[in-house]
Amino acid sequence: MDFIFDLMGRFHPLIVHLPIGFLLLGLMMLIFDRKENKHQKIIRFTFFWGTFSSLAAVLTGTIQYTREGYPWEDIQGHLILGVLTFVFSFLMYLKLKGYAFFKRISYQFLGYALVVILSITGHLGGNLTHGKDHLSAPLPDEIKQVLGLEVPSRTLVLHPETHRELPFYSGVIQPILDQKCVSCHNPKKTKGELLLHNFKGIMIGGEKGSIISIIKPEESEMLKRIHLPRDEKKHMPPKAKIQLSKAEIKLIEQWVSMGTPENKTIAELRLSQSFFSSFFPKDETGIYPDPVLDPLDKSVIDSLMAMGLQVAPLYKTASLLKISAINFPDFDDQKAVVLLKALDHIVDLDLGQTQVTDAIFEVIQQFKYLTVLKLNRTAISGNGINKLNNLEHLKQINMINSNFEAVHLEEMYSFPALEKVYLFGTSANQSTEEIPDQFQPIFERGNYKLDEDVEENL
Template structure:
């Protein structure tokens, strides 16, 4: 009946360990606040070192019991344990040195500083045991981690290609990265808590203090999976509730691998899993919206001149040289005014001439903008006769022709444009044309109608 006392007292170690830290730090602070020849705080300092040493004894005993009953290996705790004893012994030594003296012994502040160093290093080793050696390193930027000598790519979880993932080795590319990210900090060759090492397949097969954790073909009978789906409040739930929890997709991938047999030879495509389950782990390469070409920023004087002429002109973001130019306050802009934009030809990526006096002739000038990405010609006299000129704008992606006279046949001049993705033709002859047609870009006609609702006919 009384056998539960020792394991229970061991579990109090994370609480008891803070007592000597707080008490000893209080005494050390008083040491450094005391000036030479002053002994105002001497009695308090004696008590702090005495009680701190006694709390250190309790903490060391509880720590040793936790090691014995919680599955920690001696290799993982020995330095922390011995440094804890050294910290406790140093506290008693400093108490003995003070004795009943009326003043501080020689070099007492230096000795107190050494005790601070012992406290910090002992606490650091304890943190490594409970949270893993990289606990303080993981939040740092990748560059800083590398500077400190840590490998940044090891514990980042699965990374799968969008194409060809079916041929990947399931364990190597999915299961082990999940274990590295979520379990390895506590279950590795150096710190195999519960006598369990999850840093390799061979170690995984050896199981832990409760035996095997993998039963190939039966996920529910495998502790590797079963503990993941226990309620967080359950003490057997893994990972512990104060640590990063696995995503539902990660848990499903573990389950599917075990159901497949739990072997290293299995291919990812052999498992009964959906692409939606894999999607969060697929590497996505998003092409930048604006051109990747390097252009020099527009001179401040030139930018100021554009604004003076009536244009709204700003860079698309703080780190970019690409310009957004609009005639929102320059409605009288006409074809002949194009010369005012020539100095910014290379930098203009977004041009809005909506509501201006331009005609089809302006397209001959616009084709001289090599980096133009968005062009808005809404509510202008554009008829569409010269749309083919925009084939000379290789980076054009979005074209707005709303409320113009553009027709559906004229839009065929833009067919097979290298980058054109969307053309907007709301309230134009093209939007009213029901003859259809297939284009290499998405044609947005508008004219959308919501289905009628029963409430639309209710008379209030």
């Protein structure tokens, strides 16, 4: 029967549109009817359904939150405002009913409050489903700057596997300059008599001569300018313009300190991948490590897929893998041995809804780059989970609706990188196990404390 709740949760994105419609219609009718006051009854009817549907939205939303492992920090604003939408809609309904108490609260107050609350709730909800920059992404960078929004550096995207073959200057440095400097330092508009649109221009320098010092690279005018405090008049790019990111500054610094090589590739210059990783295309979370690994043999990937596992590369060309047994309900501890063929390549492993048991930890402990582990709806009790404490990248474990037992919580305290453990729907929910303060934020248990008299009735 559990699936009914999951299903109800999934309806949330649909149901939320009902209160929006009802409440907006109700508010519009209130304005329309404000002089004659002839349509109170139908307006009340609209707010009745607005109230009812916002309650349904709150309930389905809460189900979705608890069952699908959304972190509380992400949804708190949306949830609280959702509840407020319901409350204000109900107050409006009661006022329309003519209760004397509500005479003192004006329609204007309730109306404006509803518009504000409803808009913000909807906006936050949209952010949850479509991502934070959903609305702002199409705006031109200039407008984003005025609004104080983050301006993403769109032009430079590097691929984890192929970037090493690029010439450092033309593949990385010049694209950065093109984006942040060339609008003022080009043949048409040559501020400071300096050209930055090609290698020659950079080498020639500006009105005060060379901007690169070969003898003391760290004292180069180019570096001095980008390091000056942003408020300083000589800071580059000027304070009103889109600034260089920290990663970009590091790269320019590196290039100058290496003597501004023109044609050498990143591989030839033996530059560490860490300089470039912030320019790799972001996966959903950007939490994965970036070891330099040879891609896994295609025949191995094929054999895993032939078994029924889903195997997907993390980045288009990279060697790290996401493996999921989501369509493989018979997958069990014995079958898991095949995963050892992809030992170093697995960073995201989903064994939810399979037959695996605690014995699986024996296998999993060998996946040294494993970052996300999902064991939802399995018979895992957590016995032996301490074996994973050598996994230096393991950040997230999902064990929603598994048999996880609270006694094994403390075995995870020593995990070096752990950030979140989702335990909704496990007995760890009800457990009184005291988690020390510093580990509290890691464990999402859905700590709903029931009143004692409610508990007695269950």
